[in-house]
Amino acid sequence: MLLELHPQNPNPRHLKTIIECLKDGGVIIYPTDTVYGMGCDIFQHKAVERICRIKQIDPKKAQFSFICYDLSHLSDxxxxVDTPIFRVLKKALPGPYTFILNASREVPKMLKTKRDTVGIRVPDNNICRTIVKELGNPVMSTSLPIxxxxxxxxxxxxxxxxxxxxVDIVVDGGPGGMHFSTVIDCTSGEPELIREGVGSYDAVL
Structure with missing residues (x-):
């Protein structure tokens, strides 16, 4: 199913369909502020396993990130997070960045890396943030199987x-990008650039 959502004024009926799909363990493709991503509700294990099958990856080796509405999800x-790191996050987000942080116990086991970390994204895209806000918890995010x-x-x-x-639904939010987010590892307390992407690393430090 292809469902169009207007970035500024998402259709409530379409939004409801997307939220119900996620809560029922569905998989969606949706726009971010970089490329279109694929994801599901972080608490729907079967949906996470399904994405791993689609991408032919081992859940234990997968590096998924969480799409959050804002930084209020951080403490969950x-x-x-130390104050200097929090300042960096506040400066960068919403924006095209993924921050790797130490995971809390609330992160479902199968979504933690071996290092017990989690990638956090707050994209500067109203559609995916509205989906997360309506869902009430983060959406797992990964790239398309290409x-x-x-x-x-x-x-x-x-x-x-x-x-x-x-997948169950492709959310049409207009043209997407071709380049990934910038990945910054903050687990040691010092920001470390892992992947240079759309976001400027120097601009947020």
């Missing part, structure tokens, strides 16, 4: 043609 899913994002994968209709049978 991460261990306490080797690289090229121009055709910025078009939600093409994404639906290619992957619509693998």
């Amino acid at each position: 899913y991460t261990k306490s 080797d690289e994002y090229v121009e055709e994968y910025t078009d939600p209709e093409i994404i639906h043609d290619k992957f619509g049978k693998l």
